[in-house]
Amino acid sequence: MNDRHSEIQRSYQQLGGIGNLYDGIIMRSTLLGKVMDSVIWGLDKHAAARWLNDALSPVAADFAGRLLEVPVGTGVLTLPLYSTLPAAQITCLDYSPDMMENARRRADAMNLNNVSFVQGDVGSLPFPDESFDLVLSLNGFHAFPDKDAAFRETKRVLKKGGVFCGCFYIAGAFARTDWFVRHLYVPKGFFTPPFETKESLARRLRGLYREAEVHNVNAEGFFRCVK
């Protein structure tokens, strides 16, 4: 394991052990989550409610194919969606067993029989080419240490005509977030440079995919691509 991988794993291992704290922040359900969303990301409660909808809307309400989510983290954002997709076959992958243990427990509590979990590295996915109809990635690419490998692998495992979608931090769109990323998230090992800008992300995805749309809300970039 190289240094950056182990640093990231340590950071998320600590977070995984306090899954409730992470969930409260990402769901904006605690005071700390609300303050961080507002101060760091500049999102009021309406914008914050919209971002999850923006991120998940490419998954059709009647989706019934094979879906890969990477990284699943604690599953707090997506397992409720999966409970509405009983005909889908869902595989969740994360590098951190500690983060994913929270997701596994949550899936068990929700009796989700169509969701399986795999520990692994997005840069070397343990699946054959063209295995999935949809690859979903929320808040992962700003953390992954090898972005080129992550973009290559997520495309490799996607079927032709399949959808790659999700969201992550983009640089240069909202100065206050850029400051916190530089001074807090990178030093703590949660985010790993280099970061995409909205323009560089659109360029990269258009080079890889038949269709690619990118939009942002402050420093959160959303994408939907078709292979």
Ligand SMILES: C[S@@+](CC[C@H](N)C(=O)[O-])C[C@H]1O[C@@H](n2cnc3c(N)ncnc32)[C@H](O)[C@@H]1O
């Ligand atoms: C900010 S969390 C996002 C989790 C979840 N998608 C969410 O939005 O709540 C970032 C996740 O990326 C995972 N991660 C970091 N590097 C990874 C890699 N190389 N392969 C797979 N997962 C990785 C971390 O373990 C962590 O769970």
